Amino acid sequence: MSRCPVNDLILYAYGELEDPEREAALFAHLRTCKSCQEELEFLRNLQRGDLEEGAKPPPVAVPPLRAPVHWRFHWLRVAAGILLFLFAAGTTWWLTTQRQDKSAFDRAVQNEILLAAQTDSLMAALRNLNLAFPGLDSGSVLADCAGTEVLSLLGNAERLLSDLRDDFQAHSGSQKEVIFQ
Amino acid sequence: MNSLHQQSDAELVRQAKRGSTKALDALVQRYALPLYSFIRALAGSSSLANELYQETWYRCFQALRTRYRERGHFRTWLFGIAVNVVRQSRQQSRTLPLDEDRFDTLVSQEHSEDEVVNGERKRYLYRAIARLPEPEREVVLLRLQSDLTFREIAEVLNKPLNTVLSHMHRAVKRLRSELKELA
Numbered sequence: 001m002s003r004c005p006v007n008d009l010i011l012y013a014y015g016e017l018e019d020p021e022r023e024a025a026l027f028a029h030l031r032t033c034k035s036c037q038e039e040l041e042f043l044r045n046l047q048r049g050d051l052e053e054g055a056k057p058p059p060v061a062v063p064p065l066r067a068p069v070h071w072r073f074h075w076l077r078v079a080a081g082i083l084l085f086l087f088a089a090g091t092t093w094w095l096t097t098q099r100q101d102k103s104a105f106d107r108a109v110q111n112e113i114l115l116a117a118q119t120d121s122l123m124a125a126l127r128n129l130n131l132a133f134p135g136l137d138s139g140s141v142l143a144d145c146a147g148t149e150v151l152s153l154l155g156n157a158e159r160l161l162s163d164l165r166d167d168f169q170a171h172s173g174s175q176k177e178v179i180f181q
Numbered sequence: 182m183n184s185l186h187q188q189s190d191a192e193l194v195r196q197a198k199r200g201s202t203k204a205l206d207a208l209v210q211r212y213a214l215p216l217y218s219f220i221r222a223l224a225g226s227s228s229l230a231n232e233l234y235q236e237t238w239y240r241c242f243q244a245l246r247t248r249y250r251e252r253g254h255f256r257t258w259l260f261g262i263a264v265n266v267v268r269q270s271r272q273q274s275r276t277l278p279l280d281e282d283r284f285d286t287l288v289s290q291e292h293s294e295d296e297v298v299n300g301e302r303k304r305y306l307y308r309a310i311a312r313l314p315e316p317e318r319e320v321v322l323l324r325l326q327s328d329l330t331f332r333e334i335a336e337v338l339n340k341p342l343n344t345v346l347s348h349m350h351r352a353v354k355r356l357r358s359e360l361k362e363l364a
């Protein structure tokens with residue numbers, strides 16, 4: 001008689017023997033082994049509610065493992081943090097782009113001035129301006145005008161020059177004020 | 182409520198950890214009977230069993246709150262706590278488990294005619310189980326009382342499956358010879 005497959009016998013009795021080959025081997029053994037037959041019978045009897053009792057478990061107080069309120073506050077804090085960050089980042093971004101736009105505008109105007117300066121009429125105007133107002137930084141004067149009427153001023157450079165001359169004769173005070181009038 | 186009872190242990194644990202007492206209660210309801218009857222059979226007296234049962238859940242809640250991570254199965258983890266709680270209580274008072282008379286109280290008060298013989302057999306069986314060496318008694322009760330599979334018992338007791346099965350085999354041998362004497 002081969003050695004009794006006691007472990008497989010126990011697993012089989014409780015429906016836990018999942019290997020069909022081992023099950024077949026167990027059946028073959030059971031046909032020849034009285035001891036294993038008896039043990040299987042005993043195991044099956046043991047299963048039949050032998051130990052079932054009407055024991056009533058006492059009630060258990062179930063605590064919250066984590067206060068839901070805290071949980072909500074936690075996420076509120078995180079959400080508030082994210083909103084604050086977005087707000088700050090957005091404001092910074094907006095301010096920077098605004099500044100960039102402004103300087104871009106200034107640069108564009110200056111480019112226009114440069115472009116216009118390449119024309120002879122304006123060069124002549126500037127030359128004449130410098131002649132008319134000794135010590136005048138004509139470049140900065142034009143830059144100050146940028147964004148206001150400089151383009152139209154440039155368009156009428158020749159006329160401007162004569163006007164300036166006339167005005168300078170009339171008011172020999174602040175040169176800039178003269179130009180902006 | 183129904184939907185909670187249909188959910189897996191893992192899902193209930195997840196909800197309980199998020200603060201749902203309903204999910205935690207569903208878990209307690211699910212394991213109340215198998216856990217309590219296991220502890221009661223191991224502990225002997227019902228007053229001690231009540232205490233150890235509460236202690237087991239208390240430790241379970243504490244661990245869920247802090248260090249429980251989804252590794253094995255909740256059910257084997259829970260019974261592992263129970264085994265430790267009972268073992269620790271035994272170390273504190275050594276006379277406990279072998280006081281067989283305590284098992285008399287486990288026999289239900291069924292006095293119907295046909296049940297008397299069965300009741301007598303149960304009484305003997307409980308006494309025989311109470312006399313089993315501790316490792317064998319734990320395996321027998323986890324299998325018969327709590328309906329854990331042998332693979333789950335191996336997980337609970339942190340022993341190889343074959344060791345668990347030989348405990349069962351030895352226990353069955355002892356119980357058979359004891360009950361033979363009865364017959």
Ligand SMILES: [Zn+2]
Pocket residue numbers: 003004005029033034035036037
């Ligand atoms: Zn055999």
